[in-house]
Amino acid sequence: MxxxxxxxxxxxxxxxxxxxxxxxxxxxxxxxxxxxxxxxxxxxxxxxxxxxxxxxxxxxxxxxxKAELAIELFKQNVIAWMPRFKAITQHRHLNAAIVQAWLEDLFAADRESGQLLRVFMQANAEGSGFTEVARELMGHLIRVLGEHIPAFALNPEAPADRKRWLEAWLLLYEILDQSNHSARGAKAAPDPLLIELLAERFLRFID
Missing domain, CATH: 1.10.10.60 (Homeodomain-like)
Known part of the structure; x- marks a missing residue:
């Protein structure tokens, strides 16, 4: 990445x-x-x-x-979104209310980009390139969190860290996937219980 x-x-x-x-x-x-x-x-x-x-x-x-241009748009969208993702590292990330507020902000950011997210899904279905960029993005997100949250300070190449790294990957993937799915499906805010469940999983991982 x-x-x-x-x-x-x-x-x-x-x-x-x-x-x-x-x-x-x-x-x-x-x-x-x-x-x-x-x-x-x-x-x-x-x-x-x-x-x-x-x-x-x-x-x-x-x-x-057209496919390469769409991938470039995806990269720019990631850059614009990244400060909101990194925000959790600047707050008390063991506080449930703060984690839920962070997740709500991520979901809100995706809702603002709902049309563009649907475009990226269409572009990904027609051609290659997005999968590799998305895979690199997930690794990058883990590294970003790992700079401030010890539970994410993991080396995917180290045998001792590999399982935990995959758990981190799956956790972040679920958060992003649910956020994207919500943004593509409706303009309304997601069920508050979904945010609460994701926050609980995040807290269990880092505690």
Whole structure:
């Protein structure tokens, strides 16, 4: 994830500079709008290039195709979401109310990106690339938590840590999967009992 994260951070950092949008940024913005409005499958490279005001040649100078662009959007979405995930490391993570509030915020963030999450699901079903990025993301999330929460300070290559690392992976996967599922299925907040159950599992793991 290191190389991918560096690329995302660079792209996001560049976007914060007070300058005119680059062709690449315009294509990413145009694609996000088109995907959310019409679905991933219905949008073509020509649609994206035309909306961004660039030629097909310019498009292919930046992306090998629509799938690569969608993966880049996914990476940028992860970067934008990451501060909310890391927030639990700055609070009393053994406090049940704080953990539940953290989970509620994660679910709320996904609801805000509900349309884009559906796009990523469609893109993943049509092509490859998302699975590897998602796998790297899970390892990255465990490392982020492990910098502040001892229970997550695990080395997946160490035999003594392997089982606990997989337990951490499954725990975070369940949290993210339920959050994404809730965001894709409805705008309403999830059942409070689901948040409570996930918080209990998180607390059992770290205590």
């Amino acid at each position: 290191a190389q991918a994260s560096a690329a995302i951070a660079e792209a996001v950092g560049d976007a914060c500079q007070p300058r005119k949008q680059s062709s690449r940024e315009r294509m990413l913005a145009a694609a996000a709008a088109a995907f959310c409005a019409n679905g991933y499958l219905a949008v073509t490279v020509d649609d994206i290039a035309s909306s961004a005001g660039v030629s097909r040649m310019t498009f292919y100078r930046h992306f090998s195709g």
